[in-house]
Structures are given as structure tokens and as C-alpha cells.
Amino acid sequence: MALQKKYVGFLVLLVVLGITGFKGVDAAESCPSKSCCLQVKKIGQNPDCLCAVMLSNTAKSSGIKPEVAVTIPKRCNLADRPVGYKCGAYTLP
Numbered sequence: 001m002a003l004q005k006k007y008v009g010f011l012v013l014l015v016v017l018g019i020t021g022f023k024g025v026d027a028a029e030s031c032p033s034k035s036c037c038l039q040v041k042k043i044g045q046n047p048d049c050l051c052a053v054m055l056s057n058t059a060k061s062s063g064i065k066p067e068v069a070v071t072i073p074k075r076c077n078l079a080d081r082p083v084g085y086k087c088g089a090y091t092l093p
Contacts, residue, residue: 037076044073051087
């Protein structure tokens with residue numbers, strides 16, 4: 001059941017990113033949409049899941065750049081984001 005929730009959360013995030021025009025938050029200094037931030041906050045409660053989503057082949061094939069994706073929790077001003085958490089070759093700011 002928990003695994004299904006992760007997949008649903010992952011799919012919801014990808015849909016939200018697609019709908020909100022993730023390419024619009026391509027620059028590391030721009031602000032993601034409120035709906036994007038809400039989804040990142042939900043998935044970000046589990047840093048492993050957040051990293052899996054941001055570094056997935058599905059995200060990459062959708063045009064999401066991992067080096068930009070890892071900055072989204074900070075740009076969303078998420079106070080409880082996992083600062084310093086290693087996501088593959090990236091560290092969450």
C-alpha cells in the first residue's frame with residue numbers, strides 16, 4: 001500500500017509539473033507555482049522519494065533538469081526541507 005502511494009505521488013508530481021509548465025521554472029532563481037510547491041512538499045516528507053522523483057528517467061525524459069529540480073524545495077521556501085541531503089550527485093540546498 002505504501003508503495004502504491006509513492007507511485008501515485010510520483011505521478012501526481014509529474015502531472016502537476018507538466019500542467020504548471022515546469023519549463024517555466026527552468027532558471028534556478030525563478031519561483032515554482034504554488035501547486036508545484038504543494039506537491040513537492042508532500043513528496044519531500046520522504047527525502048528518498050523526493051530524490052527518486054527528481055532523478056528518475058521519466059523526469060529527465062520530460063525535460064526536467066536534475067540540477068534545477070534539486071533547488072525547488074528551497075525556492076518553495078519549505079522550512080522542513082532536507083538541507084544537505086545527498087540526491088545522487090546533487091546535494092539539496
